[in-house]
Amino acid sequence: MLNVSAEVVVVGNGAIGSSIAFELQRRGHRVVLVGERARPFAASTAAGAMLGCFGEVTTSLLASESGRAKLATDYRARAEWPEWDHDLGVASADEQSLHVARGTVVLLNSMGTAAVDSGNFQTIEEALREYGEPYESVDPEQLDWLAPDELARALRGLYIPAEHAVDSHRLLGKLEAAFLRNGGRLVDTAAAGLEVQGDRVVGVRLVNEERLTGDQVVVAAGARSLALLDAVGEIRRRIPPLVSGYGVSALLEVDGGALPTSVMRTPNRAFACGIHCVPRGEGVLYVGGTNVLTQVPRRYATVRDLQFLLECAVDQLSAELPRSGVRAVQVGNRPVPADGFPLIGSLGIEGLWLATGTYRDGLHQSPLIAKFIAAAVEGAPWEPGPLTTFTPVRGPLSSGEREEIVESTVLQALASGYEQRWRVTPEWPVRIETQLRREYTKAVETLHPSFTPPPEFVARMDEGLRGKLADYYAAWS
Missing domain, CATH: 1.10.3230 (Hypothetical protein yqbg)
Incomplete structure (x- = not known):
């Protein structure tokens, strides 16, 4: 039996859970972070870690008030990253910046359809103008490195200089180091459920039947979060159900080592985030762009999805990629709520909080969510803003007519x-x-x-x- 008690138990050690644990610990709370260190089902370990909000804009997103609130959340979260990067560097004793790409190039190519690709590309540009965000039109044929197949030529491009990317693996390593250096404690196993007495949470039950006690519990276990809420079944029924947005990414060792300096991506299309690549340094290129809804998180990639990803990367990004080596195939499970919007805040049980449902934006939003949840745990006022729209116990938010x-x-x-x-x-x-x-x-x-x-x-x-x-x-x- 573990003899561990804490002020706060955080369940889930992906980008969101680890960020919440670090933020609370550095504020002086006694925190235990629960999660397998291998993170077998996490979205964060397979993420391209693009810190983009405008690159994710679609016509559907801006068709509802909830969608606009989500964009506003992403915009505010992006502003948190310079300070977050610095603070993590100091707290982890590793002051090398997390950034691996400077700026984002959004490409409109000939591989989709006018209704989806051209529509989303135009909407991205309209959102940039609405927010007064700096950007410039670029000629894709003048871009270094980009060399698509002739049948997948890029027709137009937008360069967004403030939308960067970080290395997700280094981010998770820094968060763990910063948490431990501030006195936090890790429990390297998975949670099985909550311990609830009356109208308050009192701890967490682990898969090995041991228990952790805590005054407050934050559930941030990604796509598996709601499976931990059986102890509050009636409340769980009033939360949008979660499924996994299973995705595949790959790390490629590029022949010759030449990499783009910016994120390169197409607009979102076909229920996914568009094909994209992110330089990781030392000749390593990240490629991603798949999303399949599954009711059970996946551990391994299917051959079909890996083949599709690599074919899209070769066709739409660089016909030189077939000579690259495949260093790693990564699988992530994004938490996707039934209405498409985040689940952030109190569950109506004293001391119990939820932070999940962020779909493709969890890593990007993690500094902002960490500060929001930390303030809630402390009972500190949080000014009305877009995050307060996404309280988890709610009726379905509309994503359009x-x-x-x-x-x-x-x-x-x-x-x-x-x-x-x-x-x-x-x-x-x-x-x-x-x-x-x-x-x-x-x-x-x-x-x-x-x-x-x-x-x-x-x-x-x-x-x-x-x-x-x-x-x-x-x-x-």
Whole structure:
């Protein structure tokens, strides 16, 4: 039996959990951080760690107030990183900057569709202007390193000088070192559930049946967070259910060692974040761009998804990449809520907090979320802002009108075909579009009279997911 008690137990040692633990520990709290050091299912270990908010903008995101609040959260989080990078350097005794890429180039190429790619590219530019964010148009043919296949030529480009990237592995290492140097304690195992007495949390039960006691508990275990809430089952039913946004990335040793200096990426498309690459230094290039919703987090990549990723990287980024060595294949599981928006704040049980559901933005938002949760634990006031929109016990937040969501699902499904270079005669895309629109409309109309999940959920609506959504919607009907 572990004889460990703490003021705060933080469950989950990815970027968000580790950041919360470090922030609380350096404020003078006695903190225990729970999680397997290997992080077998974490999103952070496979992340490109792009500190971008405008590069992630889509027409769907800006179609709702909740989506605009999410963009505002990303914008505020980006401003936290210079100080966070410095503070982690001092606290970890490793003052080398975490940054590995300076600026982001967003590429509009010929591999998607006008409705999705051109629409999102235009919306990115509109959001940049709305926020007064510096950017410039660039000619992709004048960019060093970029060498796509001739059939995937980039047509336009935007350079966003303030959207950088960090090395996610070094970030996690620094967070751990900073936490320990400040007196924190690590427990290298997974949590199995919570200990609740009456209306307050009193600790955490581990998978080995040992227990940790704590005055406060923060659950930040990514895609597996809600599985730990059986002790508060009725509350859990009123939280948007989580699924895993499973993604594959690769670290490539580039032949000759030449790397881009900036992030290079396409706009989000086909339910994913667009193909992208991030220089990691010493001839190593990160490539990513996949996202598949699964109800159970995945440990390993499928051959199909790895093949798709590498083919997209070769076609759209550099035809020279086939000569590169594959140093590592990485798998991450993003926590994706049923309405697409974060789950941050109190669960209505004394001392119990949740910090998950950040989808593709968790690492980017982690400094801001850490300070938000630390203030909440201390009972300190937090000024009204975008994060307060995303309290976890809530009815479904809207990501747009039902017809708009169905239409977005159809268009992104078609875009995935073009990105995979499907060969169909001209009349078939119209026929497929008609059938998909009919299928998706029926799926959402038979699910609930008014609540509609985001396009990723509509496109992957199997019986298990339908049951989870129906239970959640019933709790708010």
